[in-house]
Structure formats: C-alpha cells, structure tokens
Amino acid sequence: MQTLRLYRSTVGKKAVMAVTGVGLLLFVVGHMVGNLAIFSGPAAIDGYAAWLREIGVVWPLRFGLLLCVGLHMVVAIQLARRARKARPVGYEHGRRPQSYAARTMRWGGVVIALFVVYHLLDLTAGVANPHGVQGEVYNNLVADFRLWYVVLAYTVAVLALGLHIRHGAWSALQSLGVTAPRGIALVVATAICAGYLSVPAAVVLGVVS
Amino acid sequence: MYTEGTPIADTKAPSGPIENRWEQRRLGARLVNPANKRKLSVIVVGTGLAGASAAASLGELGYRVTSFCYQDSPRRAHSIAAQGGINAAKNYRNDGDSVRRLFQDTVKGGDFRSRESNVHRLAELSVRIIDQCVAQGVPFAREYGGLLDTRSFGGAQVSRTFYARGQTGQQLLLGAYQAMARQIAAGTVTSHPRTEMLDLVVHDGRARGVVVRDLVTGQVSAHTADAVVLATGGYGNVFHLSTNAKGCNTTAIWRAHRRGALFANPCFTQIHPTCIPISGEHQSKLTLMSESLRNDGRVWVPSVKDDPRPPNDIPEAERDYYLERMYPSFGNLVPRDIASRAAKNISDERKGVYLDFADAIARLGRDVVEARYGNLFEMYQRITGEDPYTAPMRIYPAVHYTMGGLWVDYDLRSTIPGLFVIGEANFSDHGANRLGASALMQGLADGYFVLPGTIGDYLVDGPFEAFTATTTEVEDRVAALLAVRGDRTAESFHRELGRLMWDECGMERDEAGLRKALDRIPELRAEFWRRVRVTGTGEQLNQELEKAGRVADFLELAELMCVDALHRTESCGGHFRSESQTPDGEALRDDEHFAYVAAWEYTGAEPVLHKERLDFEHVRPSTRSYK
Amino acid sequence: MKLTLRIWRQSGPTGALVTYPLDDLSPDMSFLEMLDVLNESLVLRGEEPVAFDHDCREGICGMCGLMINGVAHGPEKATTACQLHLRHFRDGDTVTVEPWRAKPFPVLRDLVVDRSALDRIVESGGYISAPTGSAPDAHATPVPKQAADTAFTSAACIGCGACVAACPNGSAMLFTAAKATHLGSLPQGQPERWTRAQDMVQAHDDLGFGGCTNAGECIPACPKGIPLTTIAQLNRDLLRSHLR
Ligand SMILES: Cc1cc2nc3c(=O)[nH]c(=O)nc-3n(C[C@H](O)[C@H](O)[C@H](O)COP(=O)(O)OP(=O)(O)OC[C@H]3O[C@@H](n4cnc5c(N)ncnc54)[C@H](O)[C@@H]3O)c2cc1C
Ligand code: HEM
Ligand code: HEM
Ligand code: SF4
Ligand code: F3S
Numbered sequence A: 001m002q003t004l005r006l007y008r009s010t011v012g013k014k015a016v017m018a019v020t021g022v023g024l025l026l027f028v029v030g031h032m033v034g035n036l037a038i039f040s041g042p043a044a045i046d047g048y049a050a051w052l053r054e055i056g057v058v059w060p061l062r063f064g065l066l067l068c069v070g071l072h073m074v075v076a077i078q079l080a081r082r083a084r085k086a087r088p089v090g091y092e093h094g095r096r097p098q099s100y101a102a103r104t105m106r107w108g109g110v111v112i113a114l115f116v117v118y119h120l121l122d123l124t125a126g127v128a129n130p131h132g133v134q135g136e137v138y139n140n141l142v143a144d145f146r147l148w149y150v151v152l153a154y155t156v157a158v159l160a161l162g163l164h165i166r167h168g169a170w171s172a173l174q175s176l177g178v179t180a181p182r183g184i185a186l187v188v189a190t191a192i193c194a195g196y197l198s199v200p201a202a203v204v205l206g207v208v209s
Numbered sequence B: 001m002y003t004e005g006t007p008i009a010d011t012k013a014p015s016g017p018i019e020n021r022w023e024q025r026r027l028g029a030r031l032v033n034p035a036n037k038r039k040l041s042v043i044v045v046g047t048g049l050a051g052a053s054a055a056a057s058l059g060e061l062g063y064r065v066t067s068f069c070y071q072d073s074p075r076r077a078h079s080i081a082a083q084g085g086i087n088a089a090k091n092y093r094n095d096g097d098s099v100r101r102l103f104q105d106t107v108k109g110g111d112f113r114s115r116e117s118n119v120h121r122l123a124e125l126s127v128r129i130i131d132q133c134v135a136q137g138v139p140f141a142r143e144y145g146g147l148l149d150t151r152s153f154g155g156a157q158v159s160r161t162f163y164a165r166g167q168t169g170q171q172l173l174l175g176a177y178q179a180m181a182r183q184i185a186a187g188t189v190t191s192h193p194r195t196e197m198l199d200l201v202v203h204d205g206r207a208r209g210v211v212v213r214d215l216v217t218g219q220v221s222a223h224t225a226d227a228v229v230l231a232t233g234g235y236g237n238v239f240h241l242s243t244n245a246k247g248c249n250t251t252a253i254w255r256a257h258r259r260g261a262l263f264a265n266p267c268f269t270q271i272h273p274t275c276i277p278i279s280g281e282h283q284s285k286l287t288l289m290s291e292s293l294r295n296d297g298r299v300w301v302p303s304v305k306d307d308p309r310p311p312n313d314i315p316e317a318e319r320d321y322y323l324e325r326m327y328p329s330f331g332n333l334v335p336r337d338i339a340s341r342a343a344k345n346i347s348d349e350r351k352g353v354y355l356d357f358a359d360a361i362a363r364l365g366r367d368v369v370e371a372r373y374g375n376l377f378e379m380y381q382r383i384t385g386e387d388p389y390t391a392p393m394r395i396y397p398a399v400h401y402t403m404g405g406l407w408v409d410y411d412l413r414s415t416i417p418g419l420f421v422i423g424e425a426n427f428s429d430h431g432a433n434r435l436g437a438s439a440l441m442q443g444l445a446d447g448y449f450v451l452p453g454t455i456g457d458y459l460v461d462g463p464f465e466a467f468t469a470t471t472t473e474v475e476d477r478v479a480a481l482l483a484v485r486g487d488r489t490a491e492s493f494h495r496e497l498g499r500l501m502w503d504e505c506g507m508e509r510d511e512a513g514l515r516k517a518l519d520r521i522p523e524l525r526a527e528f529w530r531r532v533r534v535t536g537t538g539e540q541l542n543q544e545l546e547k548a549g550r551v552a553d554f555l556e557l558a559e560l561m562c563v564d565a566l567h568r569t570e571s572c573g574g575h576f577r578s579e580s581q582t583p584d585g586e587a588l589r590d591d592e593h594f595a596y597v598a599a600w601e602y603t604g605a606e607p608v609l610h611k612e613r614l615d616f617e618h619v620r621p622s623t624r625s626y627k
Numbered sequence C: 001m002k003l004t005l006r007i008w009r010q011s012g013p014t015g016a017l018v019t020y021p022l023d024d025l026s027p028d029m030s031f032l033e034m035l036d037v038l039n040e041s042l043v044l045r046g047e048e049p050v051a052f053d054h055d056c057r058e059g060i061c062g063m064c065g066l067m068i069n070g071v072a073h074g075p076e077k078a079t080t081a082c083q084l085h086l087r088h089f090r091d092g093d094t095v096t097v098e099p100w101r102a103k104p105f106p107v108l109r110d111l112v113v114d115r116s117a118l119d120r121i122v123e124s125g126g127y128i129s130a131p132t133g134s135a136p137d138a139h140a141t142p143v144p145k146q147a148a149d150t151a152f153t154s155a156a157c158i159g160c161g162a163c164v165a166a167c168p169n170g171s172a173m174l175f176t177a178a179k180a181t182h183l184g185s186l187p188q189g190q191p192e193r194w195t196r197a198q199d200m201v202q203a204h205d206d207l208g209f210g211g212c213t214n215a216g217e218c219i220p221a222c223p224k225g226i227p228l229t230t231i232a233q234l235n236r237d238l239l240r241s242h243l244r
C-alpha cells in the first residue's frame, strides 16, 4: 500500500527515475572503464569481453539494464504527460531562455535511446557494423571509427549523454533528498565524455589501428 | 452639527482588583454545552490576525464558523505587512518587565484615553500569545542558545518586543492562517475568500448575518448565523494614501454603524514618521520604513527652505537637526506623533526630510550599518532608486493606523446584540495613540483568547430562529453605483477626499480647517453620486465597482471623523488640535472635559454623541514630555 | 517615458493580447501604478479596465503576480510585480503582460487567476496542530538557531504562485516544500512531519500540478529567495516517511 502510494506520487516517480538513472549511470561508468581496455591492445579487450560472458554477468546485466531503461522511460513519459496537462495554455511571450536542463533532459533521453538501439545493432549484434564479427570487439571498433559518420554519431550520442548526466547526476541526488553542489555532476559528466570519446579519438588519430 | 445623547457604560467589565477582572469575567460568563456548540454558527468577517485566530479558535471549540475575506486567500490579510514585532510581558530578559509595566506603558502610550480593565487584560494575555505562536511554529528570532530574542521598541524602556526579522506580521498571520486551515480541513470552518461584506443583517434586534458579494461572479447573497464577528481592520485608507493595503476599507464597520452599532473615537488616527515620501501624483500607496532606523539615523532639513542643492552638497552649518534641537533629551527617538508633526511642520511632502546615516557609517562602519538595516536600505533603494549608503534617505510621515472603530464592551460586543468586533476594527485598547508592536498583540489577544472566552455567554441563548434575509438593499446600491455612468473615476474622488482629510483632519487639526472639510465633504459626496463612472456590470469580477463602493463609504465616514475631531477641542495622542497646545508646542490634554470615549450613533442626519466616562485608578494621568 | 503594453484580456473562456500605447510615464512609478493609470484612462473612455490582483503593494501579501515579458514578476531579481519600477525598462520598450498559466490556476478575468489550489495544499497538512490555549511556555523547547534560521528562510514564502508560473512542468513543489521545510525544521513540527509530507504531496498531485523534475526555473522566479534545498528536504521526508 505504502509503496504503491509512493509510486503514485510525483515525488515517488522522481525517485524511481533517480534510482534507475543511478543504475544506468553505474553501468555507463563501468562500460566506459571497460572500453579503455582497447588501449592495451586487441587481446585485452577481446579477452575482457569473452571473460564477461564466461563469468555469466551478461544476461543478468542485460536484464537489469532493460528494467532500468524501461522504468526510467515509463516514469519520464508519465511525468512529461503530467507536465503538459498542468499547463494546457502556454505563454505568448517567448520565455527567458529556459534552463538547459529543462530543455535537454527529455530530448537528450530520446537521443540516447535511439543511439542505444543503433549501438546494439552495431557492436552487439554486429549487423550495422562494417566488420561485424561477434567476439572481435577490437576489429569491430576500428572498422567503425574509420568512418567519419560513425564517429560523428558516437560523438553526438556521447555528448548527449554527457549533458544528460551533467544535470541528471545532480538531479538524482536532489530527488533522493540529498543536497549536493551541482559541480559534482559536471565533473562526472566530463569524465564520462572524455573516457568514451578517447576511443574513437584514438582510432581517428591512429593511436589505435 | 451633532447632538448629545445619553451616556453609555461598559456594563460587562467586572470591578474589583484589576489583576482578577479577566479571570472573574471568564468565571462569570455562562458556558455552552459542548453538544450544543455544533448547532451554533458564527460568521467571522476578516482573516487578519484577529479574524483568523478567532475563526480557528471558535472552530476548535466546536462552533460552525463561516469566514469571509476580500483577498483571494485568507493568508493575504493586511496584517501580513506588519514588520516590527509584537509585545509581550514575558520578562525573559529579567530587565524589570511585568504585566503591570506593560499595562502602565500602554495606558500612558494611549494618552489616557483607553480603559484600564481592557488594557490590563491585554497585558495579561500577551504572555500566552507568544506561547501559542511558538507552538504553532512561528519562527521568531532566536539567539544562539536557542531561546527567543527580543528588542526594544518606541515608548518602552524594557526589551519586550518579539520579532521575526522584518516580517513579524507575516509570520504571525501565517500561524493563524494555518490554524484556520487545519479547521477548514476538519470541517468546522468554511472559508469564502474573494467575498466582500456589504451589509449587516439585523433581525429582531440581533445581528444575525451579513450580505456579501462574490467578487468573482458578482452574486449578492445573505448568510445568516447566531452571531457575527467583524475583524475587518482599520480605515486608514480614508486618507487615500496610507501604509495600509489597497483594499483596506471601512465598508464592513460603516455598514454595521449604519445598522445601529456605535462608532467610537473615529478621529483618532496614527501617523507614522518614517515612510518613503510621495514620488508623484500617481502614487498609489505609501511604504513604511521601520522606526528602528531612527536609532542610528539623524534627521535633518536644510536650514533654508526649498534649498535646491542635493543633500550631500549642503554643508553641516546649513543643516537643521531639528529633532535634536527641539527635544535635546530624546532627540531623534521622540515618539511617533511628535516626530511626525515636527516633520510636517518643517518640510514639503514630495522631498521629505533627510534621515542621514553618514555619521553612523563613519562611527560604526558600513558593515555594521548594513547588518542592522541592510534589508531596509535595500527596500528603500528598490522603491526610490537612490542609494541610502551614499546619500541620506528621504522620509515623510504617513497615515498608518486608526485607533477609532466600532464601540465594544469588555466582551468585545458592540451595541448591537450578537455583533462582536475584534482587532483594529474596534476601538478598544489603544486610547488616543497606539504603541509600536501593540496592534498585533491586541488582534491575537482578541481572536485567540478574549472572544472565545466571551462569545459563549451570548450564544448560550441560541440557536436563534431561522429566517430569510433579504439582499435587495445591497443589490439596489450596486445598481445605483453602476447607473450613474458619470465622467469621473472613483479613484479621483478618493484622491480628492484623501487630500482634504490629510490637510484638514491629518496630523494637526484646527477648527477652521475642520469646518472647511465639513463643508466640502457633503458636496464631494453629492458629486460622487452624480458623476462617478463605474464600467462593466454587477455580474462579473469588477474591481471598479468594488472600489466605488468603498469610496462611497469613506465619503460618509470622513464626515464623522471631522465632527469627532472638531468636537474634541483638546489635544491627545494622535489627535492634535492646534488650539490646544502648551507654550512650547506640545499636546495639551483636557482631562476635565474630555476623559471619555466618544461613541457616535448614526441617525442619517446629525450624529448623536454618547460619552463613556474613563476613570483611572491605577495609572495616574500625567503629561508626556520628551524635552 | 513611453511604453507599449501588450496585455492579456479575457472575460470568457478565451482571451487575447491587446496593445495599449502609454505616454508620459514616470520612471519612478511602479508597474502596478502604470496599470492604474491605464485603467483610469480606460474607465474615462468607457472601456473596461484591466483586472489584476494586488493588495499590499509592498511585496509581502503575495496577491500580485504577472508574467512580464515571459518572466514571473518581471525582470528584477527577488522583486514582486508590485515592487517593480518603470526605471528598469527602457523608454519605448514593448512589454507583454500575461496571467500565471497552470491548469490548477484558472484565469478568472484578464490577469486575475484563481490560486486557491495553494490553500488546499496548506489545508492538507501545512500546519502544526496546536489547539488554542494548550501551549507550554515558549521557552520550554529551545530551538537551535540554525534550525530556526532554516525554518525562517522557508517560512518567508508569500504564496504568490510565481514558482508554478515559471516551472516548465507547472509544479507547485517549491511552494509545498517551503511550508513542509518550515514546519519540519522545528521541534514543534516533528510529530506530524511524516504525515505532513505525504499529505501535502498527495494534495499537490491531486490538484493537477505537474511533478518537479528539478528544472530549477522556480528559483529565480521566487521573490522571496526560497532555496531549492527545500525541495530536496521534502523529497527526503517523503521517501523516509514511506521507508520507515
Ligand atoms: C505597514 C504596517 C506595519 C505595521 N507594523 C506593525 C507592527 O510591527 N506591530 C504591530 O503591532 N502592528 C503593526 N501594524 C498594525 C497592524 O498590522 C494592524 O493593526 C493589524 O494587523 C490589524 O489586524 P486585523 O486583524 O484587525 O485586520 P487586518 O489584518 O487588516 O484584516 C482585515 C481583514 O478583513 C477583511 N475585510 C476587510 N473588509 C472586508 C469586507 N468589507 N468584506 C470582507 N472582508 C473584509 C480583509 O480581507 C482582511 O482579511 C502595522 C501596520 C502597517 C500598515
Ligand atoms: C533510455 C533513454 C533515456 C531516457 C529517455 C531518459 C530520460 C530521462 C528523463 C526525461 C529524465 C528526467 C530529467 C528531468 O526532466 O529533469 C532523466 C533523468 C535522469 N537520467 Fe535519464 N534517460 C535515459 C537514459 C539515461 C541513461 C543511460 C542514464 C545513465 C547515465 C540516465 C541517467 C539519468 C539520471 C541520473 C537522471 C536524473 C534522475 C532524477 O532527476 O531524479 N538516463 N532521464
Ligand atoms: C565510444 C563509445 C562507446 C564504445 C566504444 C562502446 C563499445 C561497446 C562495445 C564494443 C560493445 C559490445 C560489447 C560486447 O558485445 O561484448 C558495447 C555494448 C553496449 N554498449 Fe557501448 N560503447 C560506447 C558507448 C556507449 C554508450 C554511450 C552507451 C549507453 C548510453 C552504451 C551502451 C551499451 C550497451 C547497453 C551495450 C550492450 C551490452 C550488452 O551486451 O548487454 N555504449 N559497447
Ligand atoms: S515559493 Fe516563492 S514563488 Fe513560490 S509561492 Fe512561495 S514566494 Fe511565491
Ligand atoms: S521549476 Fe519546476 S521542476 Fe521543480 S525545481 Fe522548480 S518546481
């Protein structure tokens, strides 16, 4: 009963958003760190991918991620619809440029979602990958980032993710009742962007080939 | 001009030792059986400190309460604007305060024109008000030890003023409003915001209801109950420009007066010395700057009148620090009425007089001054666009509070059975002058403690028979206002009336001026009903109509104020008759002839004066001196 | 000075912006005094004046509230519309004036909206149950100065609704949180702290306000500087109330 009442409240929904967001954030950080294995050569990263499968975390992880993304999106949509209903008539005068958070969170989330679909087709299923051999993570990546439009797509996505986190990491804390300086989120977001972008950058610059 | 009727007396006040009177009255009051309370209904008009605290407390007792206010929420009543603080004889500082001392200060402060019994009760209850408010969560200022802080205020030598930054009224009102909200949720109080009372319903000699207009739909309707409480605040807006909120009006009490309630001491008006001067002809309201500024600021005017130079270019030798000159011992800290009159006599209202912090900044440093007065300086700068740290502030007196109001007895009951009047709307406790931080105290004492203690004695005879009240008179009046379709706005009449009252019945009054006003007011009133223009209809949200109705009542009240001021040929408190002053220009009271409350009866023609004699057994009348 | 006003006029279910050029304004006038001037001239022309809410005109009653050029209470920081002066506009400016917009704030006429939903939120639990006359001595419970200061900062809310008007979600969470934090910070407010959080949030949601997503637009709009930490505090109280 209590839990249901909590889930029904707007504050409860935000808490769901925050908890799932933090879950996704942890994955994103872990994934980024894993990606850095590429700098230790093909064997390291391919081996790392194989090892993950061996120890059997992949399916539980996929399941958890799916649950998080699902809940995250459901409450995001519910809150967005509520917001639209709460202001049926807008203002005639263009408002002061809205805070970037309000503008980017929802669209940023959509961009990330679309990217993930493409990303899975690309690197997990391999069907959208120029190399496209499962298990050959290193070669798949290098093949990808030789193409300028793939680099562009990844860069845009990672920047969208960075923006999302820049507000989201702070916002999640606020939603869970912890007051933290906004700077923390900026540090996290910057680190994540840098970590992810280092991979395509390395390929483009020829550090990894 | 007026006729004198039979004297009137407060028959409810017990005699005997003054400390026991309130206790005695409470014991003497008949009680309503708890089961019957649910059958008894009370209308409370007004949701300021007095009205909200009364509605909450009566609801708690079990009465069925219906509350009205004209704002869109009870929380916005004018009490919200009080800045300074609230007095209470807690003696938390061990500085010699006591109920007795607060009582004495208040009687003296009122210049011996209030009732000793009432004032003593107020002082006794002051202590419990603070307890009540703290329990409700009112965030009073505290010291590091976690205990309540106090400060001193004009007219007192002890530190007994409790405060919440510069927003004491707001915090106290929110406390009372929340208590009322709790009763609304509990179903004992029904709230009708955006509803204006336009008439009192008197049935079989008892006040039995009100006729109101829904300010959104325009619908006029009657509400009946077993008793009616008016907590509708003061009528300072008769002067057009005052520190009161724009909507403050006399309509509720004036309509009750026309239905038979006596109006006491209408001419007793308080003028606050430190307000921001008028900036232009479209000025809509005056803003108070806390009196505390006079603790460190020095007041001066240029020695030469109309000196065109900016203040900082006027050399020290050509400045007249007139308060320091005229009142060497109190200097800039003389009481409100004296400081106000001196300012008016010496300067013009557009420019005001200078309140200079240059010395204070040199002596204490800018930081200290900023810590003490930062928020006031900011407010000043926001309104005037001038920086008070570098150029002296300009201040000027403004109408602030009205001590007069409907006459009530010790039970707070007016001369109409069943009509109770509380807060600034009654005349009760402040005599001819109110001390700072005492109005909030009175409003809450009335609403939380006095009224709940006395109203039962009346209601015990209820419930009274049901009947249907008519609304035609109010509807006709609304229609009449709309029908004039003249060529002047209600605002222009208000402005003209206000100007006249300020000039002739303001800080200083004399016979010639008052007679002039008494000639002019009826003309202006006639002109109003010939020329006022109210657009729109009665069946809609129509702010012009609201305004016109209020101005029409001010035009009637103003006349009574002038009659009262003219008949009282003495000076006392806020009422200064230039004919009655000491050789050095101070107010000269005439206790032999005027130690009474002037309670006026409405007749439609000349008012009838009923005098209530005032006796002073515990505080001996003396003359105030601040030289 | 001269200004061109575009003001929302509405007497039925819908409305529109109407343009009014104004001349001979003084920079020392307040924004509401300018509307007074406009209204007097409209009345004299036999037109209906612009309805707008106001009372104290000194920034404390919370009655005034206008969207001025898309900004709640206008361009000055920490200033209500009634305390805004024309000196903050440039001669010749065009200024758009609209009512607060939110589903729980229906427009009653022109610039006047019905904000009684905010009262409903308070009635749902924004109080401390302290029956009259039952209070212990005020010094019975000392309040640490820091708690007293937090309570005061939150208690300063004037209930104007600017936070709702500015919030992209039409949320009244800042208003709700200000009251919950005020009472929840004080020892006197502890017994009802958890139910208060639940009941006030429930009322807020039931009234049709949007949910807060930490957009932060309410903060610059709030004339009384209510901090965002109050919302975090309410979130925490609500979660704790359920998880206890
Ligand atoms: C700027 C300022 C500062 C002040 N500072 C202090 C201070 O520091 N200390 C102090 O002790 N006092 C102070 N005072 C005085 C004090 O604030 C008031 O005297 C007191 O608040 C009056 O309270 P009230 O409850 O009687 O009436 P109000 O608060 O005026 O409430 C009147 C109520 O009646 C309603 N009402 C009025 N007419 C009608 C009608 N016709 N129909 C329906 N409803 C109606 C209104 O809606 C409102 O709810 C100050 C006053 C001002 C103006
Ligand atoms: C699947 C696509 C995603 C969508 C559609 C989405 C959408 C949203 C939305 C709408 C918000 C609310 C923001 C606001 O309005 O303030 C939000 C918050 C958040 N998102 Fe996402 N998001 C997505 C993916 C992610 C990912 C991958 C992460 C991990 C890094 C993440 C982390 C967060 C965090 C931490 C928050 C803040 C939670 C809070 O404010 O309480 N999101 N997201
Ligand atoms: C430049 C940046 C990125 C690189 C190089 C990268 C690389 C990879 C690779 C190689 C895989 C496949 C691993 C395998 O099959 O073993 C993968 C899977 C995945 N990536 Fe990324 N990725 C990047 C960015 C992102 C981002 C921004 C997100 C999320 C928002 C993301 C989410 C995922 C997910 C969900 C999977 C699937 C995991 C699974 O198999 O369940 N990736 N990524
Ligand atoms: S929180 Fe601020 S903006 Fe919102 S109602 Fe209170 S004072 Fe107004
Ligand atoms: S703008 Fe709205 S989303 Fe929350 S932080 Fe303020 S209520």
Ligand code: FES
Pocket: C053, C054, C055, C056, C057, C058, C059, C060, C061, C062, C063, C064, C065, C080, C081, C082, C083
């Ligand atoms: S009119 Fe009271 S806050 Fe603006």
